[in-house]
Amino acid sequence: ILDGAGFVAGLRAAGHDPRGASAYLAGAGGAANAIAFALAEAGVGRLTVHNRTPARVEDLFARLRRLHPALPLASAADPAGHDLVVNATSLGLRPDDPLPLDPAGLAADQLVAEIIMQPAKTPLLAAAAARGCRTHPGLPMLEGQLALMADFLRMRP
Incomplete structure (x- = not known):
């Protein structure tokens, strides 16, 4: 799975270098797990995770603690209070989805990132932009994944 490495490559x-950043991650599913490990490998200064199922967060933390x-x-x-805010849930794929987090907690000095590629401007990114945040759409994650695949297959010089 290249979700995490592709996400960091896209950043x-x-x-946007995540090294030393305080990161907030919404979600603890498959893509979120990969992103959490990739952010840890990239050297984030701290990681906060929220998921509607607390047991999934604790499972992720147990595995992260073994390596980091x-x-x-x-x-x-x-x-x-986080530099980087990441939505690694599927919330935002449909127009009637609730937001993955309360945008009232966002401030203009934060970077808010998505993993959702379609729509390019999710409701979360729109809410973040309205609060003055810098935003990062989901497409760069896919571009990062494709570059990593090409490197692996030796398709790039």
Whole structure:
């Protein structure tokens, strides 16, 4: 699965290095797990995860602690106080989906990122932009994944 590595590659390609950042991750499913590990590998300073099922967060944390024991981990619903806010849920695919987090916790100094590619401007990204946040759509994750696949298959010089 290249979701995590592709997400981080997409961030970096857009000029956003997660090293040292405080990251908030909405979701604890398959893609979110991959992104959590990739963010840890990229050197985030701390990671907060929120999921509607707390047991999934604790399972993710147990696995993260084995490989990254020094990484500060927390579970919280509020994205306030984080440099990078990531929606790694499927919420936003449909127009009637609820938001994956309360945008009231967003501030203009945050980067809000999506993994959803369609629509390109999800309701979360629109809400974040309205609060003055920088936004990062889902397509760069796919572009990062494709570049990694091409490298693996030796299709790029």
